Amino acid sequence: MSDRFEVTATDGAARAAVLHTTHGNVPTPAFMPVGTKATVKTVDPDELRVLGTTVLLGNTYHLHFRPGEDLIAELGGLHRFMAWDGPILTDSGGFQVFSLRDTIASVDDDGVTFRSVYDGALARFTPESVAQCQAKLGSDIAMCLDICAPVDIPRAELAEAVRRTTLWATRQRKAPRADGQLLFGIAQGASDPDLRRRSIAELGELGFDGYALGGLAIGEERGVMFETTAWGAELLPADRPRYFMGIGDPEGVLEVIERGVDMFDCVLPTRTARTGSALTWEGRLNLRNARFTRDPRPLDEGCTCPTCTRFSRAYIRHLINQQELLGLRLLSLHNLRFLLELTANARVAIEHGRLAAFKADAPGRLGAPAA
Numbered sequence: 007m008s009d010r011f012e013v014t015a016t017d018g019a020a021r022a023a024v025l026h027t028t029h030g031n032v033p034t035p036a037f038m039p040v041g042t043k044a045t046v047k048t049v050d051p052d053e054l055r056v057l058g059t060t061v062l063l064g065n066t067y068h069l070h071f072r073p074g075e076d077l078i079a080e081l082g083g084l085h086r087f088m089a090w091d092g093p094i095l096t097d098s099g100g101f102q103v104f105s106l107r108d109t110i111a112s113v114d115d116d117g118v119t120f121r122s123v124y125d126g127a128l129a130r131f132t133p134e135s136v137a138q139c140q141a142k143l144g145s146d147i148a149m150c151l152d153i154c155a156p157v158d159i160p161r162a163e164l165a166e167a168v169r170r171t172t173l174w175a176t177r178q179r180k181a182p183r184a185d186g187q188l189l190f191g192i193a194q195g196a197s198d199p200d201l202r203r204r205s206i207a208e209l210g211e212l213g214f215d216g217y218a219l220g221g222l223a224i225g226e227e228r229g230v231m232f233e234t235t236a237w238g239a240e241l242l243p244a245d246r247p248r249y250f251m252g253i254g255d256p257e258g259v260l261e262v263i264e265r266g267v268d269m270f271d272c273v274l275p276t277r278t279a280r281t282g283s284a285l286t287w288e289g290r291l292n293l294r295n296a297r298f299t300r301d302p303r304p305l306d307e308g309c310t311c312p313t314c315t316r317f318s319r320a321y322i323r324h325l326i327n328q329q330e331l332l333g334l335r336l337l338s339l340h341n342l343r344f345l346l347e348l349t350a351n352a353r354v355a356i357e358h359g360r361l362a363a364f365k366a367d368a369p370g371r372l373g374a375p376a377a
């Protein structure tokens with residue numbers, strides 16, 4: 007067993023574990039709120055802690071361009087810069103580069119050249135440059151530069167993305183890191199059985215502190231995504247954390263936890279807030295709906311978040327309709343709390359061997375639009 011990751015309970019394929027990082031322990035399964043530009047939109051780091059956040063995600067792509075890793079390093083690193091002293095995972099920037107395909111100028115075995123979304127200037131990422139950027143940010147967990155191929159590209163192109171992802175992981179593994187910084191590899195290969203297996207095997211042979219399943223939740227059919235997650239997770243080393251990149255809808259979260267995923271991230275709680283919606287055990291509530299005009303109840307009856315203990319649906323609806331910033335903040339606080347609590351409760355269920363019952367209790371209530 008790795009001394010950085012201890013599995014403490016299992017329930018079927020699901021695990022409860024603890025990941026030890028330089029800035030503290032992360033009990034898993036863990037949901038990581040996304041702090042794209044060194045902030046989880048509208049939420050103060052002290053509030054994140056109160057809501058139950060144990061680890062945050064920062065986006066290397068955005069921080070590289072604004073304000074730049076050198077400036078952040080000069081001001082003491084990302085933790086001090088954003089006043090969050092808990093664990094931080096930074097992605098490599100690869101996902102942004104390869105999902106903004108129109109901005110790519112060229113890809114070769116050495117790296118990728120692209121135009122910045124900020125000012126259109128040409129920029130280049132290599133395994134060494136993203137390692138250096140993440141070392142300067144000083145995150146607890148760094149991610150390898152990978153190629154996330156779009157859904158339904160020809161198989162030969164997917165194979166090429168897998169080949170380069172391994173090549174880059176090999177180089178990044180040797181690059182300097184911040185003190186105590188963990189490095190996770192990212193397996194690609196979409197839902198192609200041979201390519202995904204090859205990617206997992208090659209990364210496993212290199213040896214990383216953790217492994218991500220990348221290239222999923224990007225538009226493929228959901229059944230295929232969960233199926234790939236199930237066999238993919240099983241092939242990953244059992245003594246290392248498994249990270250599903252980019253899932254945050256409540257039903258999806260429970261599905262990947264059941265299949266042995268330990269960590270996941272998504273902008274969904276804050277993005278949903280910006281559309282005026284709340285995640286609740288009754289389903290998704292759209293606060294713009296007229297039926298909430300005189301509704302004195304909290305967003306979710308059982309929720310103990312700072313929003314639900316003080317404010318009514320009617321008040322939040324009023325704020326959203328008037329585009330008041332507090333409305334956005336109150337919905338973000340609640341939505342983050344909802345997903346963090348769902349994940350924490352799933353962890354307790356795993357410890358008691360009751361995940362299946364916990365999950366069976368959820369469908370029909372989660373995610374379905376109630377308004």
Ligand SMILES: [Zn+2]
Pocket residue numbers: 305306309310311312313314315339340341343
């Ligand atoms: Zn709440």
